[in-house]
Amino acid sequence: MNSFGAVIKEIRKNRKLTQKMLSEDICSQSVLSRIENDEELPNVVVMQQICQRLGVTMDQIMQFKSEDVRLVTRMFDKIADYFRHKEYQKILNYMKETTIEERLHLDTDWQRYYYYLGSCKFYLYNNYEQAILDLKKGLSYTYQANKANLSDFEIQVISCIGSTYGSAGNPAEAEKYLKLSIHYFHKLPNIRVNAELTKIFFNYAKFLREQNRLEEAQIYIDQGIVWARHRNSYYYLEELFKLKSQLMELKQNHEKAEEYRLLSEQIRRIETIKI
Known part of the structure; x- marks a missing residue:
């Protein structure tokens, strides 16, 4: 299974969102960048807010297939x-x-x-x-x-x-x-x-x-x-x-x-x- 960071990066790009657009009012752009590159694990609140903005649930993240x-x-x-x-x-x-x-x-x-x-x-x-x-x-x-x-x-x-x-x-x-x-x-x-x-x-x-x-x-x-x-x-x-x-x-x-x-x-x- 892909990591949380890799999955949200893939969905973000498919939604045509920049890191700045996705991270606004949730976390800093630099934090999102580290999350997407698997350099930082987000806390539960940030994880939920990111999923909400992308229009996905945690269950869907777990079952994600990029193709x-x-x-x-x-x-x-x-x-x-x-x-x-x-x-x-x-x-x-x-x-x-x-x-x-x-x-x-x-x-x-x-x-x-x-x-x-x-x-x-x-x-x-x-x-x-x-x-x-x-x-x-x-x-x-x-x-x-x-x-x-x-x-x-x-x-x-x-x-x-x-x-x-x-x-x-x-x-x-x-x-x-x-x-x-x-x-x-x-x-x-x-x-x-x-x-x-x-x-x-x-x-x-x-x-x-x-x-x-x-x-x-x-x-x-x-x-x-x-x-x-x-x-x-x-x-x-x-x-x-x-x-x-x-x-x-x-x-x-x-x-x-x-x-x-x-x-x-x-x-x-x-x-x-x-x-």
Whole structure:
């Protein structure tokens, strides 16, 4: 069996976390480095906190097989690429062809599985009830209400639950989850935030637009646009520009509405070329 240090190093790299990101508020980076290199044995508290941040249990660490984790990581990378390009039927087909659920062991992997499964049911079939059940099941693998630090992925799941509640006609539950995702976003250290979190601003802004709360919607649209540009990412930028255009039309600012419509079209063409 691999040592504790070797296992967490392998999982950390597969989660695309740096030592600084994993050790923050748990131990110093130098201590984590010594743990990973088997130069120091962590105490039980540190061990549990590291496992929690990685989304694994001690039992899973004991049964860890690095080749399995690498294979599942490659599979989820492919699914994530389909998801970014909104190819939801390809996700379902790929999941079925690979029988990916038979290869999952880590809590964070099950969380991803149910996130993508629920999202596909939402986008392909408008099955809001089942989508919410799947998304909540995915979140339950790692989330507790008193948890201080959430992962980027947990925040995405929370936002998508809120968005699905909004589509299902339950604005109270929708806003509860959408606001919670923004709350946790602002608690994340900058080094741990990925570009795909742009979507949480779109989700909340779209909900506020549907509730006719235009000024609030504009705040989150602008925050999402700034964040996407800050991360040099086009992810959900087209949708944000389109939503901003719609908002400008409602405010009778036709010149600005056209400006943002054209920006949305430009991003769409760029993304089409990239695909």
